[in-house]
Amino acid sequence: MTQDTGLEVQEVVDYVEDEALAQIVDQMWQSYFGHVEPLLPALEPHEVPAPVLCASVGISGARPGLVTVLVEKGAAASLAAALLQEDGELTDEDVYDALGEIANIIGGNIKALVPDAGALGLPAIAEAPPLPRSNSRCAARMDANWQGHWVTFIVWLSGTGA
Amino acid sequence: MKALVVDDSRAMRKIIAGALRKLGYETVEAADGAEALKVLQEGPLPELATVDWNMPVMDGLTFVTQVRAIREYRSLSIMMVTTEAEHGQIVRALAAGAHEYLIKPFTVEALEEKLALLGLLPEVTA
Amino acid sequence: MALTPTAFEWVCALVRKESAIVLEKGKEYLVESRLVPLARAAGAADVSAYVDGVRLRPDRRTQVAIVEALTTNETSWFRDGAPFQAFATTVVPALKQSRATTRSVRIWSAASSTGQEPYSLAIGLQDSLIAEGWRAEIVATDLSTEVLEKAKAGTYSQLEVNRGLPAPLLVRHFTRAGMNWQVNANIRQMVRFQQLNLTGSYAALGQFDVVFLRNVLIYFDLATKRDILGRVRRALKPDGYLFLGGAETTLGVDDNWERQLIGRVSVHRPKN
Ligand SMILES: C[S@@+](CC[C@H](N)C(=O)[O-])C[C@H]1O[C@@H](n2cnc3c(N)ncnc32)[C@H](O)[C@@H]1O
Numbered sequence: 001m002t003q004d005t006g007l008e009v010q011e012v013v014d015y016v017e018d019e020a021l022a023q024i025v026d027q028m029w030q031s032y033f034g035h036v037e038p039l040l041p042a043l044e045p046h047e048v049p050a051p052v053l054c055a056s057v058g059i060s061g062a063r064p065g066l067v068t069v070l071v072e073k074g075a076a077a078s079l080a081a082a083l084l085q086e087d088g089e090l091t092d093e094d095v096y097d098a099l100g101e102i103a104n105i106i107g108g109n110i111k112a113l114v115p116d117a118g119a120l121g122l123p124a125i126a127e128a129p130p131l132p133r134s135n136s137r138c139a140a141r142m143d144a145n146w147q148g149h150w151v152t153f154i155v156w157l158s159g160t161g162a
Numbered sequence: 163m164k165a166l167v168v169d170d171s172r173a174m175r176k177i178i179a180g181a182l183r184k185l186g187y188e189t190v191e192a193a194d195g196a197e198a199l200k201v202l203q204e205g206p207l208p209e210l211a212t213v214d215w216n217m218p219v220m221d222g223l224t225f226v227t228q229v230r231a232i233r234e235y236r237s238l239s240i241m242m243v244t245t246e247a248e249h250g251q252i253v254r255a256l257a258a259g260a261h262e263y264l265i266k267p268f269t270v271e272a273l274e275e276k277l278a279l280l281g282l283l284p285e286v287t288a
Numbered sequence: 289m290a291l292t293p294t295a296f297e298w299v300c301a302l303v304r305k306e307s308a309i310v311l312e313k314g315k316e317y318l319v320e321s322r323l324v325p326l327a328r329a330a331g332a333a334d335v336s337a338y339v340d341g342v343r344l345r346p347d348r349r350t351q352v353a354i355v356e357a358l359t360t361n362e363t364s365w366f367r368d369g370a371p372f373q374a375f376a377t378t379v380v381p382a383l384k385q386s387r388a389t390t391r392s393v394r395i396w397s398a399a400s401s402t403g404q405e406p407y408s409l410a411i412g413l414q415d416s417l418i419a420e421g422w423r424a425e426i427v428a429t430d431l432s433t434e435v436l437e438k439a440k441a442g443t444y445s446q447l448e449v450n451r452g453l454p455a456p457l458l459v460r461h462f463t464r465a466g467m468n469w470q471v472n473a474n475i476r477q478m479v480r481f482q483q484l485n486l487t488g489s490y491a492a493l494g495q496f497d498v499v500f501l502r503n504v505l506i507y508f509d510l511a512t513k514r515d516i517l518g519r520v521r522r523a524l525k526p527d528g529y530l531f532l533g534g535a536e537t538t539l540g541v542d543d544n545w546e547r548q549l550i551g552r553v554s555v556h557r558p559k560n
Contacts, residue, residue: 020467027447031267032177083173085180094172101171104216105266108245109446113466120216120246122170247446252459263455265446272450278369279454 016113016155021140024109025153036082042143048072048150054129055099057107061118066132066156067107069099075149096125110155132156163284164188164208168198168225170217178212178243181270186284195220199228207238210282215244223258230259239280291320295339299354306355307431308487309507322357356432363401365453366408371531374550376412379529383497386527392423396496398486399504400428403439407471410478411461427493429484440481442471486516490523499524503533510541517542521558530556
């Protein structure tokens with residue numbers, strides 16, 4: 001990473017703050033998960049214990065970004081069940097779909113904060129967090145606990161020099 | 163009344179279609195714009211389509227633009243239901259022919275209030 | 289820890305005295321859940337301990353905070369739709385005739401909560417009176433200073449703009465401000481917010497052509513409703529219009545009103 005892209009990245013990173021991410025996540029919980037259990041933000045950073053599932057969506061444009069949702073594998077199914085309001089067994093596909101939609105919703109709302117953002121990509125699911133672009137920085141992060149499981153939301157943004 | 167729910171996420175289709183069915187709607191689902199066009203071709207024409215923006219194969223904005231080019235579909239009310247949240251995106255969707263726009267995340271009450279704006283909230287018999 | 293009967297009764301009496309809001313037995317849970325955040329912020333062990341603290345050492349700020357916490361501020365844009373339609377399609381055209389000489393109207397949003405109601409009215413006037421160069425003043429009042437602050441800022445979360453606001457009006461009258469949306473300055477300038485207890489005097493407000501008094505009488509007892517309706521009648525011009533909430537009526541409360549049906553909406557006019 002060169003010095004001057006670093007500066008540009010710093011500017012971009014300022015568009016999205018932890019507080020904005022927390023507000024989006026909170027609105028999502030109010031809308032879709034509040035009936036099950038509130039999300040408890042952690043006061044300290046907290047790593048999600050393995051094995052994990054990660055959903056991510058990319059933001060293209062002058063300042064590319066990546067929004068990731070990282071959850072304990074065990075919690076992913078409960079999250080999906082809550083979103084779908086279904087008690088029965090869910091297929092892996094259902095779980096991936098629900099997690100992807102969570103990332104999609106956060107991604108769109110984050111994109112709206114970044115000037116001249118391009119398009120939102122489609123969600124991708126993996127068993128490990130994707131590597132962000134080499135010149136990007138963590139613009140916002142939220143660690144939280146839901147039903148005893150850890151969830152982390154991260155927004156990565158790159159500078160215009162990318 | 164009949165509604166076409168277009169979204170690539172099955173979870174989101176289920177949330178929207180479930181809420182609409184509770185209100186008395188019959189629902190059909192499509193996972194992208196192209197599939198949704200096929201549903202419309204097969205008929206009968208629903209009163210309402212809820213349309214996501216970002217989908218594989220054919221996105222929601224393209225779908226709306228294509229639907230608006232077809233005279234027979236004039237009576238179809240279109241509501242975008244999407245995470246696209248910029249001022250400019252809402253303007254684009256309305257210009258393309260969507261009547262309403264609901265930003266994700268949304269509550270069921272918000273969905274109902276939007277339907278009321280479209281005159282498409284069925285009288286629920288209590 | 290459940291709320292003690294003494295603490296509950298003390299809160300009910302305080303809220304009734306300060307706002308006329310009636311909290312009946314059985315609302316213990318509501319009181320407790322609304323006061324938990326205050327108790328927590330004050331570092332009290334639980335809600336009863338918090339209430340006992342103010343009860344034994346009265347403190348104005350805390351009392352006001354308790355009353356405000358027990359107001360219900362639920363509202364939305366163009367709430368219920370039909371009243372705002374009746375306003376635009378029938379009341380505004382009638383005012384255009386009757387106020388043609390002064391070309392100005394005054395409207396009172398009498399329990400304006402976070403501002404959606406007065407701003408909906410201001411937005412609704414844009415293509416009619418405002419486009420034709422009329423003056424419109426909207427006075428918006430509420431008991432709670434907390435909701436008034438938010439209303440003045442005119443800034444709403446995405447969840448709030450999702451509720452009842454037609455998308456064409458969102459893009460026309462709002463600007464994105466970070467995570468939120470702010471009502472544009474031309475609309476904000478039409479509304480004057482002011483703290484006012486409906487049990488107090490309305491003399492300083494002047495007279496109005498239209499009063500929106502919606503979804504607030506439901507919280508009061510019959511005598512209070514009657515008193516407020518009587519005094520609202522005097523704040524209304526003799527040919528003015530009163531809009532109430534869907535579950536509210538003048539019938540059997542104050543019979544000095546004529547009901548006029550506009551579509552399915554009842555509008556109330558002062559008698560004779
Ligand atoms: C449910 S909101 C109604 C908002 C709006 N009129 C509507 O219909 O959506 C009720 C409002 O009445 C206010 N209120 C309650 N008691 C009051 C009083 N005694 N004087 C003035 N306002 C009061 C509350 O603070 C609250 O904001």
